[in-house]
Amino acid sequence: MSSIELKHIVKKYGDGFPAVNDVNLDIKDGEFVILVGPSGCGKSTLLRMIVGLEDITSGEMEIDGKRVNDLAPRDRNLAMVFQNYALYPHLTVFENIAFPLRLQKGKHSNEEIDKKVRDASAMLELDEHLERKPGNLSGGQRQRVAMGRAIVREADAFLFDEPLSNLDAKLRGQMRTEIARMQRRLGITTVYVTHDQTEAMTLGDRVCVLKRGILQQVASPRELYEQPTNLFVAGFIGSPPMNFLPAKVEGNSLKLPFVDVPLDGPLAEKVKGKDIVIVGLRPEHLKDTTVETGPEHSVKFNAVVDQTEWLGNEQYAYIPYEADGAVRDQLEELDRDLDGEGLRTQMIVNLDPRSRVLEGDEAQLAFNPASMHVFDPQSGDNLTRDDARAAEIAADSEKMRKAALERARKRDAEQAEKSA
């Protein structure tokens, strides 16, 4: 149980390139924090600096208020799960889990080690595999052994480095919930690195979005989704991703590729003095008016659908459009930042599965202008971000986190009482 504090952390490699640049982060006791971003954003480097496998170029790293910059990994009392598990192939599962305990010479008797290992293996359902070697286990079992090795330590915090990326999709979903359950039950501070935004959204109390070594936004998943601070965060969070449409400001209306949106009060104020802005519209905020009634005050328009994908519970429609020259570079750069392939510009619409729109059809769509995010094309800042609302969401998520933690601890205590 401890808090981790990062102050102005910088990591520069030999060539002077800052892989991590001026990161400030305050991880509270028992919090589940996710570091997320596209490949090469410095998230793994940051995690390895926390655990001590990577030197810190400048800045302060504190665990429980104690400066740990110069401590070796073994003195930081953190447990880490590696992407490739890094199990010791010459040891049995039991010895793998017992390894950190055996290193603390004289601290645990053999009976104690045996008990701790068996507790951990029972929790992770590894009991029947204890005598096997890691080489004979499946991917999911290896993953659980790696977690077992982290649990027995009773470390101050857990660090996960993309622990699920080597598993297949179904197992990944199961292990994801397993990790969430374990973290709540143990109530232990956790830092988790991933490039998968589903993992980020579902697991994290707070999510840190990184781009090229710079922290973009630290917030609860809900706040990231509803109130992103900039173009990058907006494009990274959400699946399918947010649509970015170039829009011209002309008098009292905003000219989008398919429709003109009337500019009213606060929005007009925010875009004043700009000729062109980028409008972000989530696919799920567009509705097919033939099967569902559009939201209130909605703007209606027709567009030709190029391609549809029906998935049972939802349906995607793709509508190509021409990006305006002035913002095309900006959008292309964003696409590169998000590991995109720079393909055609198209709008994705998340339709109701009942919708009968087919390829080549003209769809009747509607959306509420209030659901639009408007971004400054130069800086990428979100002009429509509502700070008051964001603070409200943050406070709410924090309250929920504390409640969940409290509940988990109470339940744990009850169970301990029962078994006693």
Added chain:
Amino acid sequence: METNISTKAKNGLGVVSIVIMIWTVIPLLWILATSLKSDAALGDSSKNVLGNFWPKDISWDNYKLIFSGGASDLFMPALWHSIIVCVVSTVISVVLATFCAYAISRLDFPGKKLILTTALAVSFFPVIAMVTPLFNLWRQIGLFDTLPGLIIPYLALTLPLSIWILSAFFQQIPWEMEQAAQVDGATSWQAFVKVVAPLAAPGVFTTAIIAFFTAWNDFVFSSNLTAQHAQTVPAALSFFTGASQFVQPTGAICAAAVVVTIPVVILVLVFQKRIVAGLTSGAVKG
């Protein structure tokens, strides 16, 4: 591994490998057969079967000669010298090479490339070119005809080889293994002893055996840098004499050759699995 080889190709490969096996085994069998021939049988083909190959009456005289007879003064000490020199130089070479290779594959320090290139360059020199200067030097500093006087050149011979093989091995062990151990609370030394060394064991075995063979089979150094007190078996064989100057000591030499081959064969058989695992895992880039 590809297994879709046609039956025809398989048969072809089988025939070829049998030919190669016969090609390599016949000289060894011939030595064995010769060592079992009596002096008379050596010069008279009518006392042998299979066209002078196998003796009709097996004689153990040659073995008696080298173990307890006239040649034992020469052979028995030489056998001891061989064992001591080879074991000591193998152990030192493997231990040193393990540390060196670990440092080369894991740590970043100036002169890393230099060490590897030097190690390779040293093994390029023909052994015979080093013998004469060494002979003069050894005589002056008193290492001539001593066991250390042989162990040192053998180290020079086996170390470069061991360093190269072992650094290839260490490079295959994922970095994360060690980092995991460090996070788990191990010091660098504990991580090395408990995680890296066990994983490198096949490599260490392979290296040890190769180093041992290199020293065991050496003739040039042993015959030139020793007289009596440190002579090893390959050199001693060349000093065998027959019963008279008209009798060649062929039988005794063959018997001694068989005796010195036995430890090698035993070593290979015992560690066969490990060597094979070691050789293949060393060959594949990890």
